[in-house]
Amino acid sequence: MAQETELEEVIAAVKGSRKYGDTSEETIRMLAVEALRQHKRPKAAIKAVRKRLHSIMAPYLGDPDYEDAAAALDAAFAAGDDAKIKEICLAALESHLSTRERLPIMEAFYQHIFQLTGRPKRLLDIACALNPMAFTWMGLTDSVEYYAYDIHEPRIDFLNHYFQLQGLLPLARLQDVALAPPQETADVALFLKEMPRFERNYPGSGRDLLINLPVRYLVVSFPTISTHGGRSLVNRYRQFFAELVAGQSWPVEELMFDGEMVFIADKS
Ligand SMILES: C[S@@+](CC[C@H](N)C(=O)[O-])C[C@H]1O[C@@H](n2cnc3c(N)ncnc32)[C@H](O)[C@@H]1O
Numbered sequence: 001m002a003q004e005t006e007l008e009e010v011i012a013a014v015k016g017s018r019k020y021g022d023t024s025e026e027t028i029r030m031l032a033v034e035a036l037r038q039h040k041r042p043k044a045a046i047k048a049v050r051k052r053l054h055s056i057m058a059p060y061l062g063d064p065d066y067e068d069a070a071a072a073l074d075a076a077f078a079a080g081d082d083a084k085i086k087e088i089c090l091a092a093l094e095s096h097l098s099t100r101e102r103l104p105i106m107e108a109f110y111q112h113i114f115q116l117t118g119r120p121k122r123l124l125d126i127a128c129a130l131n132p133m134a135f136t137w138m139g140l141t142d143s144v145e146y147y148a149y150d151i152h153e154p155r156i157d158f159l160n161h162y163f164q165l166q167g168l169l170p171l172a173r174l175q176d177v178a179l180a181p182p183q184e185t186a187d188v189a190l191f192l193k194e195m196p197r198f199e200r201n202y203p204g205s206g207r208d209l210l211i212n213l214p215v216r217y218l219v220v221s222f223p224t225i226s227t228h229g230g231r232s233l234v235n236r237y238r239q240f241f242a243e244l245v246a247g248q249s250w251p252v253e254e255l256m257f258d259g260e261m262v263f264i265a266d267k268s
Contacts, residue, residue, distance in 0.1 A: 006042045013046045020053045024151040027176045064095040066154040070161050077165045092133045098193045105257045110138040117217040120187035127194040132159050142167040149175045178202040189215040207244050218265040
């Protein structure tokens, strides 16, 4: 009983915090259970959960003002102003480091990837952050079933808002893929620029995730240059990906873009 009270205390404290309150409660609960195994005092457990969330949520990568961006999209779609819609999508992509870095290559990026995989009818975007806002530059039609997974509540609400305005099904999901890996079958799964953090946060889970995803093509990308210091990460991540898929007989293609390298594994 006392343990249950402490668990709820830790969850409430983190959920009530300004910095991490946007995180899925399921994720916070899992981390709180783990933290209370290691720390007797709730205060120490709260600190431990916050520390892990710093690495998992990476809030330092940036966010737009979701309410303002949603209202701006409403107005632009109501006016049928395509240029304005694109401008708002670009501003959202710009607000998060991963997509900001991809902007200069964004159109070529999806063109080359889908040339190899074929245009997906069903696409999974795992640990998506704001990447689905690049939909217009992906060369897909609005009949695509675009599943997007993240653990940040306002981000998922915003993505579904945009999907509906754009004529897509609202398939963005608040789902912790470390706790509940996607079960949807699909043509292509994107797992972009998150694998190093994912393996650090949930050691050993990255390989299992890739093996268990019921998709034809896995598209896994890595930055080629470190954020701090500008060191090349090409050899390190090429080796890392080879280790992740070691023992699988999947043919793998490598694509190199300015700032991002992509591995496409054919699981068929
Ligand atoms: C670096 S960003 C990903 C960027 C995006 N894939 C891209 O390349 O544009 C990492 C995202 O992963 C999400 N994330 C981290 N762990 C997750 C998990 N276990 N399940 C679902 N999403 C997760 C975070 O909330 C964050 O939005």
